[in-house]
Amino acid sequence: MLRPRSPENVPPLVRFIPLFCANVIPLYGVIQLGWQPDMLILLYVVELLFVLLLAGVKALFAAQPPKEEESDLVTVSNATLSDTRGSVTAVSWLPPIYPRNIPFALGVVQHILWLAVAFTIILSTVIEPLGVLQQPAFWAAIVGILIGHLGETATQYFGARDYERVSVYGVLEPPARHGFLLVMLLVVLGGLLETGFGGLIALAILVGVKILTDWATYQTEAVTEMGRFRGWLAGPGMRDSAVDPTTPVSIPDGELTARIPANQRAVLLTAVFRSIPKSLQKHLPLAGMAWIVVLITVGEALSALQFQLITLGLIVGALVFGTVIETVRWYVRYGGMEYQRRGDHLVAFDRFFETPQWVTPINEIRNVEVASDRLSDRLTETRTFSMTSGWSDDDADRTIGPTAAPEQAVETFALPIATTEVEPIRRIRAAVSLFIPLGALAGTLVVIGRPSPPIQALLFLFFAYPAVVAVSQTMWKGAYS
Numbered sequence: 355m356l357r358p359r360s361p362e363n364v365p366p367l368v369r370f371i372p373l374f375c376a377n378v379i380p381l382y383g384v385i386q387l388g389w390q391p392d393m394l395i396l397l398y399v400v401e402l403l404f405v406l407l408l409a410g411v412k413a414l415f416a417a418q419p420p421k422e423e424e425s426d427l428v429t430v431s432n433a434t435l436s437d438t439r440g441s442v443t444a445v446s447w448l449p450p451i452y453p454r455n456i457p458f459a460l461g462v463v464q465h466i467l468w469l470a471v472a473f474t475i476i477l478s479t480v481i482e483p484l485g486v487l488q489q490p491a492f493w494a495a496i497v498g499i500l501i502g503h504l505g506e507t508a509t510q511y512f513g514a515r516d517y518e519r520v521s522v523y524g525v526l527e528p529p530a531r532h533g534f535l536l537v538m539l540l541v542v543l544g545g546l547l548e549t550g551f552g553g554l555i556a557l558a559i560l561v562g563v564k565i566l567t568d569w570a571t572y573q574t575e576a577v578t579e580m581g582r583f584r585g586w587l588a589g590p591g592m593r594d595s596a597v598d599p600t601t602p603v604s605i606p607d608g609e610l611t612a613r614i615p616a617n618q619r620a621v622l623l624t625a626v627f628r629s630i631p632k633s634l635q636k637h638l639p640l641a642g643m644a645w646i647v648v649l650i651t652v653g654e655a656l657s658a659l660q661f662q663l664i665t666l667g668l669i670v671g672a673l674v675f676g677t678v679i680e681t682v683r684w685y686v687r688y689g690g691m692e693y694q695r696r697g698d699h700l701v702a703f704d705r706f707f708e709t710p711q712w713v714t715p716i717n718e719i720r721n722v723e724v725a726s727d728r729l730s731d732r733l734t735e736t737r738t739f740s741m742t743s744g745w746s747d748d749d750a751d752r753t754i755g756p757t758a759a760p761e762q763a764v765e766t767f768a769l770p771i772a773t774t775e776v777e778p779i780r781r782i783r784a785a786v787s788l789f790i791p792l793g794a795l796a797g798t799l800v801v802i803g804r805p806s807p808p809i810q811a812l813l814f815l816f817f818a819y820p821a822v823v824a825v826s827q828t829m830w831k832g833a834y835s
Contacts, residue, residue: 374565381561391557392481393492398564399473401499402536403466406529408503410462412511415449418521420458433457434683439603440707449517453686453707458522460679467643469533474650476540483651532567539563603710608697612766615705616691620738620756623730625684626677631827633676634791635820641672642816658805665802665812693754693763700743700767702752712752714743722771724760727834731756737774739763780833787829794822 381394436457441450477483486492511517543556645668653661690706700719702711725731725738737760743752757763760774798819801811 378561378565381557385554390486390489391554392483392486393489393495394557395477395481395560396483396486396492397495397499398536398560399477400496401503402529402533403469404500405503406462406466406469406526406533408507409525409529410459412507412517413455413459413462413522413525414451415512415517416455416520416522416525417449417452417518418524419454420521420523433461434680434687438687438704438707439711440704440709442707449512449515455522456683458526462526464640465530465533467640467647469537470647471643472537473540474647476537478650484655528567535563535567536560603713605701605703605710606696606699606713608699610694610696612695612762614693614754614757614759614763614766616688616693617734617736617756617758618689620730620734620736620758621689622681622685623733624688624728624756625681627729628684629677629680631791631823632680633673634823636680637672637676638669638816638820641668642813644668645812645816662802662807669815693757693767695766700754702754712743712750714752716768718744719767719769722769724771724774724776725753725755726776727831728756732776732779734758736760737763737776739769739771741769777834784830784833787826787833790829791819791823791826794819 383394434457435453438453441452443450539560543559645665648656648661648664648668656664686706690704691711692703692705694701694703695716698716699713700716701713703709704711719741721740721742723740725740728738731737734756736756736758738753738755738757739760741752741754742749744750754763754767754769763769764771764774795815798811798815801807802815
């Protein structure tokens with residue numbers, strides 16, 4: 355709901371009154387005006403999912419670096435771009451976008467789909483979504499909710515420059531936690547919602563908890579001490595300052611004596627070859643969750659042809675969208691890399707963001723190997739080096755390349771490695787690792803293409819086939835070792 359920015363001398367409780375009324379009025383409408391409880395429940399669900407989606411967009415601009423201890427439900431693990439330094443300004447009237455926040459923003463889609471599946475399963479026996487979706491009043495309320503949240507984002511998050519004081523966790527954690535709480539409440543209150551008087555009690559509890567979550571979030575900016583439960587609902591907000599894990603790297607004072615850029619053709623091929631199996635493993639299950647929501651909510655109203663077209667669209671969309679997204683992320687992370695020799699240091703400089711990503715003394719480079727499992731390096735006659743830099747607690751795994759001048763890289767950075775040649779690939783094992791997933795995919799698509807495909811085939815494709823791809827990918831890597 356719209357939360358206008360009021361003068362600081364107005365008590366917080368008074369400023370919260372409009373938000374309180376916005377939450378109570380729908381309950382009054384159910385009790386006194388004969389509004390359908392189904393509409394109120396579905397409105398809360400749709401509002402939550404939209405707020406979470408909007409938070410994913412806002413997270414791109416969160417300027418404060420994230421702290422792992424702020425995380426509870428929204429996490430990424432060594433995702434591409436999560437350690438990238440720098441920022442980019444897309445348009446002059448918006449603040450900079452931080453690449454390190456992109457994995458979090460993309461992860462919101464998965465979180466929304468998980469919540470949508472949970473809400474659909476829980477509410478499928480409680481409400482009739484088709485009946486609610488056909489009511490003009492429902493869509494009018496949805497438009498009002500969207501306008502309110504968009505207006506608040508424009509005036510508060512961007513207009514009041516909240517993005518400068520909040521981390522990606524501070525943006526995403528509150529709606530994610532509210533979604534988790536709403537799922538738990540609906541599980542507990544599901545039985546009451548099916549009865550008359552009990553349904554009113556359940557709705558009153560839902561509205562009360564909604565007011566509590568809004569109040570907790572509303573107080574985040576001004577209150578530094580909160581109870582444990584209210585603090586959990588409010589999320590990290592702006593109450594914590596973070597130690598930036600992506601603090602700017604200082605370029606050494608030594609003279610720049612050599613530059614070895616990453617071969618962009620090899621980077622692009624690596625991105626594509628890496629993204630296809632990753633899309634099959636990661637994005638097909640997401641399409642499966644969307645398919646479950648469609649099946650339960652509107653499946654009965656669709657013809658067999660319409661349902662097949664929607665299913666095919668979800669499969670193709672997941673593969674195309676997933677491959678494109680993963681390819682772009684990898685290319686943005688590594689396509690602009692340039693490896694420089696400055697004095698006795700190696701500097702990994704990102705030309706896209708005009709920012710050094712890491713620096714290491716030459717004499718601290720060890721455990722250097724040629725990455726032999728990259729098909730793109732073999733096709734483009736480039737090489738990628740993996741290595742360890744630093745000692746003790748400061749050591750880190752790094753890569754150099756892909757470069758079209760591997761011998762020059764070895765000489766320039768004094769890499770302790772005897773040869774830049776790669777071992778020959780085991781062709782039979784590689785062929786088997788490709789045949790298994792391609793054969794399984796072709797057979798499954800043939801079954802799905804029939805007039806009345808068995809639901810087991812669709813469930814296999816969405817949720818079991820990614821495991822087949824993972825096993826085959828392990829076999830493919832073994833063909834290089």
